[in-house]
Amino acid sequence: MNLSDPHHPWSRLSAGARRHVDERGVAAPYGFATRVAALAMATERARVSLFERFSLRAMGVACLLLLGSLAANYSAISNAFAEEPLVPGDPVAELLDGSSS
Amino acid sequence: MADDQSFDLAGCLDRVRQRDQAAARELVEHLHPLVIRIVRSHLPRRVAEEDLSQEIFMKMFTRIGQYQGAVPFPHWVSRIAVTTCIDHLRAQKRRPEFRWADLSENEAEVLDSVMTNENDVAANDSFAAHELVGKLLDQLKPDDRLVIQMLDLEQKTIAEICALTGWNTSLVKVRAFRARRKLRKLFEELKRKERS
Numbered sequence: 001m002n003l004s005d006p007h008h009p010w011s012r013l014s015a016g017a018r019r020h021v022d023e024r025g026v027a028a029p030y031g032f033a034t035r036v037a038a039l040a041m042a043t044e045r046a047r048v049s050l051f052e053r054f055s056l057r058a059m060g061v062a063c064l065l066l067l068g069s070l071a072a073n074y075s076a077i078s079n080a081f082a083e084e085p086l087v088p089g090d091p092v093a094e095l096l097d098g099s100s101s
Numbered sequence: 102m103a104d105d106q107s108f109d110l111a112g113c114l115d116r117v118r119q120r121d122q123a124a125a126r127e128l129v130e131h132l133h134p135l136v137i138r139i140v141r142s143h144l145p146r147r148v149a150e151e152d153l154s155q156e157i158f159m160k161m162f163t164r165i166g167q168y169q170g171a172v173p174f175p176h177w178v179s180r181i182a183v184t185t186c187i188d189h190l191r192a193q194k195r196r197p198e199f200r201w202a203d204l205s206e207n208e209a210e211v212l213d214s215v216m217t218n219e220n221d222v223a224a225n226d227s228f229a230a231h232e233l234v235g236k237l238l239d240q241l242k243p244d245d246r247l248v249i250q251m252l253d254l255e256q257k258t259i260a261e262i263c264a265l266t267g268w269n270t271s272l273v274k275v276r277a278f279r280a281r282r283k284l285r286k287l288f289e290e291l292k293r294k295e296r297s
Contacts (some may be wrong), residue, residue: 009215013237014253016211016222016230022141029151033133034154037125040162094167098204 117165129158136182140235143186143247145193146239153189157182176264182248183265190243197289199240201294203288209243210234216292240287244281248273 005011070077107129116124136157140150160181168177201209207229211222222230234254238246247266251257257265262273 007219010237010253010287011257012215013211013230014234016215016227017224017234018254018256019224020227020231024141026137028130028133028137032151032155033126033129036129036158040153040159041120041122043159043163064274076273086185 102135114165114168114174117162125162132158132161132175133179135179139182140186142250143183143190144296145189146184148189153185157185160185165178166242172264179247180265182268187243187247187266190246193243196239196241197236199236200290201291203260204233205229208236212291216288241280242282245276245283247275249280249284253276 006015108127109132113124113128113131115126117128133154134155140153140157144150144153155297157178161178164181168174197203200213207226211226211229212233214220215222236252241249251262251265252259254290259270260275262268263270266273268276
């Protein structure tokens with residue numbers, strides 16, 4: 001017998017179940033809305049403040065690393081900006097020197 | 102209340118997006134009837150309805166920035182509620198075995214009556230029928246249970262089920278077919294055992 005047949009036990013049972021009226025209230029219990037709203041807003045704020053705190057710390061650490069690496073490589077950096085002397089016998093340097101003159 | 106026409110939902114949503122706690126409270130109060138009806142229809146065993154509805158509202162607030170207005174806001178919340186209930190039902194790995202011995206006297210009488218005669222369930226037995234249907238649906242896989250509950254108890258259309266669950270039409274039909282086949286087998290089995 002097909003389950004969608006109105007004479008099938010399931011059909012009559014589900015029709016009986018549909019007649020049941022749930023008389024429980026549907027309004028939010030006392031304090032529920034306040035608690036949920038406070039939790040939702042607090043979670044939002046906590047997530048933002050956590051991000052802010054970590055981003056500030058990350059910026060501080062990044063600045064320290066920058067200063068440290070500058071100090072450690074000061075001589076290499078200052079040499080890079082100094083004019084490089086011509087190496088005698090360097091064909092590329094001689095070529096460039098010849099073309100500019 | 103969800104059917105309160107005077108409630109300014111759009112204005113309330115704007116204020117919630119600006120993290121207005123009073124507006125958030127108003128929104129929860131407004132949507133609670135809608136959410137609690139879904140929760141009560143699909144409440145898994147050993148889960149408190151208040152805990153589940155709180156989880157649904159928390160998800161709603163977390164995702165509120167993603168709401169684009171393509172569907173009415175209550176529909177969007179209904180979908181969150183249905184998917185949260187499905188997740189909880191899926192988390193229940195074990196399904197209790199359906200036994201005559203576990204039924205209350207009234208439930209056993211109703212089941213006996215629908216299986217042995219052609220009469221409809223009496224009006225004063227509707228609560229027992231409701232409980233009995235819940236126990237029979239517990240035998241199904243969560244997704245199949247949800248489909249058959251929406252089709253046969255809530256009398257929703259396939260299109261409405263698709264909108265609420267995000268599943269396509271064929272999937273809903275396959276799940277309904279599978280659920281009906283399982284229920285049919287269950288009834289055949291019950292008929293064989295018949296209050297032994």
